[in-house]
Amino acid sequence: MKPPRLLIFITLSFFTIIIILPFLYIIWLLLSDLTFQNIFEIRQIQLLKNSLIISLGTTFFSLLLGVPTAFFISQLQSNKYRLMILLFCIISLLIPTYIQAIVWNQLSINIKKYIDFIDIYNLKGAIFILTLSYFSYITLLTFTGLQVFDRNLLEAALIMQNKWTSLMKIVLPMLLPYIFAGAIFVFIFSIIDFAIPDMLRLNVYPVEIFIQYSAFYNDRAALILSFPIIILTATIVVFQKAYMKNRSYIQIYSGFKNLQSIYSIKWLSIVTIPSIIMSSAVPITFLLIKTGDFSNYMNAWLSSKDQIYFTLMISAISSTFILMFSLFLAIIIERSKNIYIKIIHSISLIPLAIPATTIGICLITIWNQQIVDFVYSNSTIIVFGYTFKFLPFALIVLISGLKNINKNLEESALLSTSSWLRINYNITISLLKPSLLFAFFTVFILSIGELGTTVLIMPPGKETITLKIFNYMHYSDHETVNALCLIIILIILSLTGLVGLTYHKVFKVNFS
Amino acid sequence: MIKICNISKYFGKQTIFQNITFSLSSSEIIILTGPSGCGKTTLLRTIAGFENIDSGKIIIDEVEASTPKFIVEPHKRSLSMIFQDLALWPHMNVEKHITFSLKDKIKGKKSIQLKTEEILCDFRLEGYNKKYPTQLSGGEKQRLAIARALASKAKYLLMDEPFNNLDIILKDELNQILEKIIKNYKMGILFVTHHLEEISEITDKIAIMKDTKIVYFDNIQKLPLNSNDDFVKRLIKKG
Numbered sequence: 001m002k003p004p005r006l007l008i009f010i011t012l013s014f015f016t017i018i019i020i021l022p023f024l025y026i027i028w029l030l031l032s033d034l035t036f037q038n039i040f041e042i043r044q045i046q047l048l049k050n051s052l053i054i055s056l057g058t059t060f061f062s063l064l065l066g067v068p069t070a071f072f073i074s075q076l077q078s079n080k081y082r083l084m085i086l087l088f089c090i091i092s093l094l095i096p097t098y099i100q101a102i103v104w105n106q107l108s109i110n111i112k113k114y115i116d117f118i119d120i121y122n123l124k125g126a127i128f129i130l131t132l133s134y135f136s137y138i139t140l141l142t143f144t145g146l147q148v149f150d151r152n153l154l155e156a157a158l159i160m161q162n163k164w165t166s167l168m169k170i171v172l173p174m175l176l177p178y179i180f181a182g183a184i185f186v187f188i189f190s191i192i193d194f195a196i197p198d199m200l201r202l203n204v205y206p207v208e209i210f211i212q213y214s215a216f217y218n219d220r221a222a223l224i225l226s227f228p229i230i231i232l233t234a235t236i237v238v239f240q241k242a243y244m245k246n247r248s249y250i251q252i253y254s255g256f257k258n259l260q261s262i263y264s265i266k267w268l269s270i271v272t273i274p275s276i277i278m279s280s281a282v283p284i285t286f287l288l289i290k291t292g293d294f295s296n297y298m299n300a301w302l303s304s305k306d307q308i309y310f311t312l313m314i315s316a317i318s319s320t321f322i323l324m325f326s327l328f329l330a331i332i333i334e335r336s337k338n339i340y341i342k343i344i345h346s347i348s349l350i351p352l353a354i355p356a357t358t359i360g361i362c363l364i365t366i367w368n369q370q371i372v373d374f375v376y377s378n379s380t381i382i383v384f385g386y387t388f389k390f391l392p393f394a395l396i397v398l399i400s401g402l403k404n405i406n407k408n409l410e411e412s413a414l415l416s417t418s419s420w421l422r423i424n425y426n427i428t429i430s431l432l433k434p435s436l437l438f439a440f441f442t443v444f445i446l447s448i449g450e451l452g453t454t455v456l457i458m459p460p461g462k463e464t465i466t467l468k469i470f471n472y473m474h475y476s477d478h479e480t481v482n483a484l485c486l487i488i489i490l491i492i493l494s495l496t497g498l499v500g501l502t503y504h505k506v507f508k509v510n511f512s
Numbered sequence: 513m514i515k516i517c518n519i520s521k522y523f524g525k526q527t528i529f530q531n532i533t534f535s536l537s538s539s540e541i542i543i544l545t546g547p548s549g550c551g552k553t554t555l556l557r558t559i560a561g562f563e564n565i566d567s568g569k570i571i572i573d574e575v576e577a578s579t580p581k582f583i584v585e586p587h588k589r590s591l592s593m594i595f596q597d598l599a600l601w602p603h604m605n606v607e608k609h610i611t612f613s614l615k616d617k618i619k620g621k622k623s624i625q626l627k628t629e630e631i632l633c634d635f636r637l638e639g640y641n642k643k644y645p646t647q648l649s650g651g652e653k654q655r656l657a658i659a660r661a662l663a664s665k666a667k668y669l670l671m672d673e674p675f676n677n678l679d680i681i682l683k684d685e686l687n688q689i690l691e692k693i694i695k696n697y698k699m700g701i702l703f704v705t706h707h708l709e710e711i712s713e714i715t716d717k718i719a720i721m722k723d724t725k726i727v728y729f730d731n732i733q734k735l736p737l738n739s740n741d742d743f744v745k746r747l748i749k750k751g
Contacts, residue, residue, distance in 0.1 A: 155562050156599035159586045160613040160664045169612060173603045 001410050003332050004420050011328040015344065018325075018387050022362040023350060026230065029223050048228055050123060051204045055191035057127035058134060062186045065131065066138025067179055069272040073139070074146040085276060086143070089136040092279035094492045096449030097133045098195035098466065099485045103283040104129045105199060106290065106478065121200050129200075130190045132279040137189075138182035145178030177243060184240045188233050192355040194452035199473070205229045206355040206452060213456065219361050226358040233353030238346050284489060291482040300483035304468050308487070311464040314379055315447035318386040323440050325387065326394035327432075331424065333395075334402040352392045356452025359388055363457050378459055385453045390446050394439040401435025402428070434507045441499045445492055513537045514559065514591075514668055514700065519568030519578075521551070521558060528554045529724045532568070538667050539698040541714065543732070545705055546721030547743055552704045553596070555721070556670050559702065560593050561586040573667070587616075592666035594674040598657040600645040606632065606656055607641040613664040627663075635659040635689070654686055662693065668700040669693070675705070690714065720744065 069089070076082040108120040120128065153174070157166035172179075194206040205226065212222035291297065301308075333345045351359070363385050367376040375381055405428060413423045429436070451466050458467060465488060472481045513535055520530040529551035536542055544552050557563045559570060561583055570578040572591070577584040601609065610628045618624050632638050635655040645653060654674065661669060675683050691714055693699060703715070718735065720728040722743060728735070735744065 150597075150599070152595045152597060152599035153601055155557075155560070155586070156593070156595060156601070156660075157612070158562070159560060159589075159591070159593050161587055161616065162585065170601055174601070 001335060001414065001420060001423060003328070003335065007328055007420075008332055011325065011332060012344070014325055015329065015348070018384055019348065019351065019391065022359065022366060022388060023347070025362055025366055026223060026226075026354075026358070029220065030227055044225075044228070047203060047205055047208055047225075050202060051191050051229065053123050054126050054130065054197070054202075054204060055187050057123070058130040058190040059183050059187045061127060061131040062135035062138050063179070063183055065271065065275045066135040066182060066186075067142050068268050069135070069139040069276065070142035070146060072268040072272045073143055075268075085272075086140075088276045088280045089139050090496065091284075091493065092132065092136045092276070093134075093140075094445055094496060095133070095280070095283055095489060096195070096451075096466070097130070097193060098199065098449070098451055098470070099287075099489065100129050100133045100279075100283060101196045101199040102469075102473065102481060102485060103286050104132075106482075107282075107286060121202075123202065126196055126200050126202055126204075129196050130193060132275070133196070134186045134189055135275065136279065137185045138179065141178045141182035141185075142175060145175040149174065180243060181240060184236055188236065188352055191229060191233060192353070192452075194356050206357050209355060209361070210357040210452075210455075213357065213361050219365055222361050223358060223365075226355055230354055230358070234350050237349050237353045241346060241349055284486070287482045287486045287489070290478065291486060292479060296479045296483045297487070300480045300487060303480065304465060304484055304487075307463050307465045307468045308491075310462060311448055311466070312491070314382055314464065315386075315444050317379075318383045318390075318447050319440050319444040321383055322387050322390055322394050322443050323436060326391055326398055326439065327429070327436065329391075330395055330398035330402055331428070334399055348395055349392045351388050356389065356450070357456065359385060360453040360456030363388070363453075376459070379462065381457050381459065382454065385457050386443070386447050386450065389450065389453055390443045393442050393446060397439040397442060398432065398435055401432050401438075405431050434503065437499060437502060437507075441495065444495070448488065448492065513571075513573065514702075515571040516559065517569050517571065519558065519565045519570060521554060521563065522566050527724045529721070532726055534719055534726065534729050536668065536700045536702055538700045539694070541694065541701045541703060541716050543703050543705060543708065543715050543718045544721065545708060545718065548706075550721045551724055552721055553672055556593070556672050556702065556704055560591065560670055561589050590666050591668040591670060592661040592664050593670040594657050594661050594672065596672045596674065598653055598674065600653060600657060600660075602645055605642050605644050606637055606648075609656060609660045610663045613660055617665055631659050631663050634692075651685060655689065658686075658689060658693070662697060662699075666699070668702070671701060671703045671705075673704050673706065675707070687714075 069085075073082055073085050073089075076085070104120060104125075108125070112119070119125065149171070154166060154170060157170040161169070192206055194210065197204045197207050198210070205228075209222045209225050212218050212225055329344075329348065333341055333348075363381060364376070366372075367381055367384070369376075375384065409427050409431070410423055413427050417423060449466060450464075451470060454464055454467055455470065458464070465484065469481055469484050469488075472484070515535045516532055519532050521528040532555060534542070544555070546552055554563060558565055558578065561578065564580070564583050565578050566580055568579075569576055572584075572589055575584070576582075577589055601612075604612065607628055610631050611624055614624050614627055618627055628641075629638070632641065635658065637652065637655055637659060640648070640652065640656075645656070648656065657674065675686055694701070694714060708718075715732055717730065718728070718732045719726050720743070728744065
């Protein structure tokens with residue numbers, strides 16, 4: 001059912017202002033400096049090399065950990081254990097990367113007292129922390145693939161060949177799109193990550209872009225610097241979209257389907273359990289131990305409660321706006337066969353490929369003009385920044401949800417009414433509620449932990465908790481930093497619990 | 513010969529089937545029928561080795577294949593299976609479906625290639641080598657599923673309602689293929705179906721499952737015409 005023209009016009013206008021405008025600005029800037037002199041300097045090649053080593057290394061090790069972990073989870077007979085391990089994987093994704101960096105930074109200093117050669121202030125250290133932060137993306141996506149895997153296809157193979165041949169020839173090739181999608185997410189997130197390389201003082205693109213802008217005030221050089229990385233990651237994002245075709249990235253409705261227990265889980269646990277613990281339980285436990293007594297929490301809370309309120313408020317406003325915007329955009333994309341809409345779908349995923357610092361510089365350059373000062377002078381710029389950065393996540397969730405809704409349901413409603421609004425409100429949006437909640441939650445959590453864009457676009461007099469932690473870190477106030485990190489994790493976990501409870505009680509999703 | 517000796521299967525407190533005993537010899541065809549949810553498919557999966565049993569044993573060619581304590585892997589049971597939804601692998605073309613099941617049985621690339629061509633020809637799939645399941649019609653998919661099952665040269669074939677959702681013309685065509693299998697391959701076939709009329713003419717025995725048990729097992733011609741059982745009455749009427 002085609003959406004009304006007015007809705008398409010309003011949604012696409014917002015899309016043009018928030019997504020296409022900054023994107024066009026980058027392209028215009030690049031085309032206006034066709035010499036690209038800076039790009040081919042030796043220093044640039046070193047930057048590209050470092051960025052690629054980090055992202056490829058992280059992707060490789062994430063695959064090595066992520067895929068066996070997904071198999072391990074799917075083979076577990078006990079629902080309780082399966083749910084518990086999945087929860088730990090989710091927790092590891094919920095912990096913002098800068099918190100992982102803070103923890104492993106302090107841990108390495110402690111370990112270094114006993115083992116001298118341990119040093120995380122290098123590319124290997126960055127790969128290690130980024131792998132712990134991101135391998136669960138591959139786990140969860142592979143697990144999604146295993147959930148929708150038709151068990152008969154495996155059994156048809158098992159009746160002819162042994163379980164390992166069946167795994168290599170049937171299961172893995174069919175899971176490849178999910179594994180590949182996870183690997184690409186990890187590659188992109190690690191190549192554009194700002195927080196970890198910045199804390200480890202590594203020369204990579206996102207850090208260099210930030211330095212060009214904040215130290216040399218050269219926005220043009222900063223944006224031109226991001227050219228190779230944007231081209232590389234944008235190509236990968238578009239390629240990934242084409243490769244995934246109509247497959248869903250996530251499955252919210254289907255409970256846990258148990259793939260037959262044919263592959264031994266004992267040896268898999270040697271790889272998976274320690275990595276899950278290191279990425280989730282270790283950071284939390286370390287922060288708990290290092291923060292010390294209760295007074296440190298109180299001091300941290302009292303000194304930062306305004307920033308915490310502001311962070312929660314701005315994240316909630318941004319998430320609500322993104323949810324509304326992405327809902328209409330998802331309906332337009334999913335229910336339209338127009339080629340231009342398909343192009344818009346591809347463009348909507350490009351922000352995934354742009355470093356956070358580049359997004360910040362673009363927004364400042366575009367909106368820091370007298371005529372549109374109403375955007376830049378207040379928190380609207382943050383909402384715009386988060387929308388640019390996190391819209392693809394909400395879109396991926398909602399489009400996956402829409403794909404699961406049978407179009408016949410809408411068509412059967414058409415026999416009773418021709419009102420697009422009535423049909424979508426009563427049928428589509430009602431059925432999409434679990435996906436809407438998941439999209440809101442995803443964007444909200446990502447907004448709380450955002451650093452790279454926020455550090456550049458924050459209006460004067462305002463500060464998010466992430467920025468406050470970032471600033472405290474430079475004063476080496478470890479107790480306060482640790483306490484604030486724990487408070488953030490506690491807030492995130494409480495929200496996760498609330499969302500889980502809503503799924504269980506309201507949407508009757510059975511987690512066992 | 514496959515001997516099913518007093519086997520039972522439970523999922524928690526729920527009984528799926530109990531005290532099932534019968535045997536299937538090579539080149540014999542048995543129809544397994546019964547109302548929906550009576551445990552036919554699970555029984556078939558148990559014989560294939562996908563499910564374990566809680567009591568009794570399954571013996572295949574004088575070797576214990578399933579007991580409550582151990583289970584021989586499906587590919588070592590000398591049997592093949594055609595699934596209800598056919599279970600064709602979407603990422604493999606027609607040729608690869610056949611070579612996958614041939615690889616352990618025949619050595620040498622050229623021999624595998626020749627055998628594949630022969631099987632595809634047998635099932636009128638020649639020229640379809642590079643086509644994927646999504647590019648095949650309903651009948652071609654059915655023929656590919658049967659060809660794949662037979663390529664492994666198994667002695668027994670388990671068929672789980674593979675002719676469901678087919679029109680009459682296709683069913684006739686597949687019946688002819690089935691007759692060919694019986695004639696040329698001399699396999700023992702256990703055929704789960706709701707539709708007795710499909711293969712009643714070429715079958716030897718019938719097993720009727722009801723309420724988790726086999727209530728009738730004998731020659732199909734000896735079905736009691738004056739049975740009081742509703743299911744048997746309907747079966748006779750249809751057959």
